Amino acid sequence: MTPQRLRRHDDIMQDFRRVHFVGIGGAGMSGIAEVLHNLGYTVTGSDRVDSTTTRRLTSLGIVVHRQHVAENVADVDVLVRSSAIRDDNPEVVAARALRIPVVPRAEMLGELMRFRRGIAVAGTHG
Numbered sequence: 001m002t003p004q005r006l007r008r009h010d011d012i013m014q015d016f017r018r019v020h021f022v023g024i025g026g027a028g029m030s031g032i033a034e035v036l037h038n039l040g041y042t043v044t045g046s047d048r049v050d051s052t053t054t055r056r057l058t059s060l061g062i063v064v065h066r067q068h069v070a071e072n073v074a075d076v077d078v079l080v081r082s083s084a085i086r087d088d089n090p091e092v093v094a095a096r097a098l099r100i101p102v103v104p105r106a107e108m109l110g111e112l113m114r115f116r117r118g119i120a121v122a123g124t125h126g
Contacts, residue, residue, distance in 0.1 A: 016077040019108075021045035022091050023082030024064055025054045028105050032080070032112060037062055046072050046091060070094035077101075080108045
């Protein structure tokens with residue numbers, strides 16, 4: 001990997017400092033949210049379900065809203081959506097109206113892992 005490619009990645013990630021996750025309580029979403037939080041990004045999210053996962057994120061200092069409302073995205077740079085979130089979700093609609101990029105979870109994961117070495121673990125449920 002060349003320094004120029006690494007710098008390009010840094011530039012992309014610096015464009016987004018405030019990241020909001022719609023459906024933050026999901027297994028994939030919560031993991032990405034926690035990693036970004038640990039890297040120094042300002043992370044917020046929303047999930048209608050109160051769970052041990054959302055409580056853990058809150059204990060780390062991540063603001064988790066219990067309702068999906070437009071006001072939750074007023075001050076974010078990018079919105080990450082779970083595949084379970086529909087196009088008519090109030091936060092997705094508001095983000096698009098504000099011209100805030102709306103990206104799927106898989107795309108954010110890809111951006112996070114770009115130029116990094118990943119390890120896949122299978123059979124983690126049993």
